[in-house]
Amino acid sequence: MTTLREVADRSGVSTATVSYVLNNTRYVSPVLRSKVLAAVQETGYRPNSLARSLRCKRTHTLGLIVSDVVNPFFTEVARGAEDKASQLGFSIVLCNSDEDVGKEQHYVELLLDKQIDGLIIAPSPGEHSFLEPLRSSGFPTVLVNRSLPGFSLTTIMVDNERATYDATEHLISHGHSDIAALLSLPGSRLTAERQLGYESALRDHGLEVRFDLMVNGLSTVEGGAEASKALMSRSNPPTAIISMSTLMTLGALRAFKEMGVKCPEQVALVGFGEAIWSSVTDPPLTAIAQPAKAIGAGAVDLVEGLISSPPSGRPELRVMPCELIIRRSCGCQ
Amino acid sequence: MTTLREVADRSGVSTATVSYVLNNTRYVSPVLRSKVLAAVQETGYRPNSLARSLRCKRTHTLGLIVSDVVNPFFTEVARGAEDKASQLGFSIVLCNSDEDVGKEQHYVELLLDKQIDGLIIAPSPGEHSFLEPLRSSGFPTVLVNRSLPGFSLTTIMVDNERATYDATEHLISHGHSDIAALLSLPGSRLTAERQLGYESALRDHGLEVRFDLMVNGLSTVEGGAEASKALMSRSNPPTAIISMSTLMTLGALRAFKEMGVKCPEQVALVGFGEAIWSSVTDPPLTAIAQPAKAIGAGAVDLVEGLISSPPSGRPELRVMPCELIIRRSCGCQ
DNA sequence: ATGAAAGCGCTAACAT
């Protein structure tokens, strides 16, 4: 591997001059400049980013921690983030936490050790005191999708409460009153917010908030299937379900199929999460679409902002709009 | 940020001793050892990976270049890779090439500049001479999903030809003879292999290989929809379609829906690619399942092997098995 | 207009 030293020797100048030429960081006479450039050409010299980063204390690398890239929402977040990052000259190190705060902390440490310039994290439910040093030191950190109760950090998320409020209202407006909610495991602020929207909508429309209609489950296809089965095998099953998690929605569909339950005839279904396949499921899904790519890109934008300019004032909270995409599963068309 | 130097001063030893303690790389008396450890505790010292990497010429970082993480296959590859990598002590820098060889080359250079220890790449169709230096220098490189005609590099992929052969045969065994193929844009070895399997199956079963039944399209939902529409609006449409790309399969489903074409009654459909939603589409998809996570993990395994031991002999070609998962869309159940 | 040299934070060969 060619080093800057070798380029310098070969072109008969100092390492300083080579560096200055390469970075255009001070005047160098045309003669020397072309000598240097020639040597670079001949040797195929490429600067070692590591050395440069060590010296400049800038790695142009961001850490991105999500629970699981396979989760369609995070897949898009990752893509949106990578695009924007690449555009701004950053690389992204991807980490999957599996909703495990321990893994999350492990990755945060690893990434910081690697001297990343900024961190984007979709925090799992749980204790996040290990982020406190980041906050107090002003390390460029952006929270995605979930705000953290304890301390304030720059955050980009959707208005979960509003989204489920609207979706629930949609169901109500089509005559439903026994509306069940598929919630992920308790303890997550995300779920709490979504649940809140659901409850408010019921209340605002004079409907009873019934806790027996709220079921918790793992935020997976299996979890959703299980919860849906429990719901639909009751003596008086709900006439509509709102699912707070994409994977659980898929699980509901699977459960319906296995139980021979007709959707939307027997149960209407509205679910969080829009994906490429949402329109080709049976039935096509009425979905709460989150601007996932834009969220990923926005997160990178925010973190870049924190990196390049002193975080003046309170940490920003950027709320992105959701959209209810109406298809067959809610039964209104 | 605390440095090793500070830890050394604080515990009254040399930097060497601190390093030796931290890395357990030579004997240090219990007394000094505990002094060092105490200082580490007090200061919350964490080694700077950058400095360590510069010195040791090992970054414990791998580059992963795929066309698009949003592609369900690559999503899983990425996850499988990240899991295995983390298990082996590596991080992964994720890059999306969008099937653009230019971007691909750009990322390769960027990653090499960052001194990654190994590269995993799913090459796009096109000229890959820029990988030649990697090959000739023996840089740990693993190709995923597509072998490269020109030169030989360690590769992990599925037996595409075999997979489409089997799937086509399945269709034939259920009485189909007008079997169309949804191919992605020409020029890709992947597509070529899949096409080959399809043709062989036809031939082996005494069926005519008809080029008018092979349609090319963008490997996207839209591309698949368009191609399918063209196919199904003919005067004598095929009775079965085999799709060589997951996204195109989804597109076919969408096209059927829009055209009011009944699947599998009017056309049977078999497609490459299994995903979480394959069983809940309308109709559920008969799919050629690739072990995507295992492929990702395998790629990391292979690259790790190349890193830790001298690549003896010919580069390995690891072929992973596909599985035909039979559901309703092929019409046989 | 250019060069010498210090130093980023660490490891490891070479002392002792």
Add this chain to the structure above:
DNA sequence: ATGTTAGCGCTTTCAT
């Protein structure tokens, strides 16, 4: 059993 010191490859201050 421990310390000194020379780098890893680069940037940038300080001289000239």
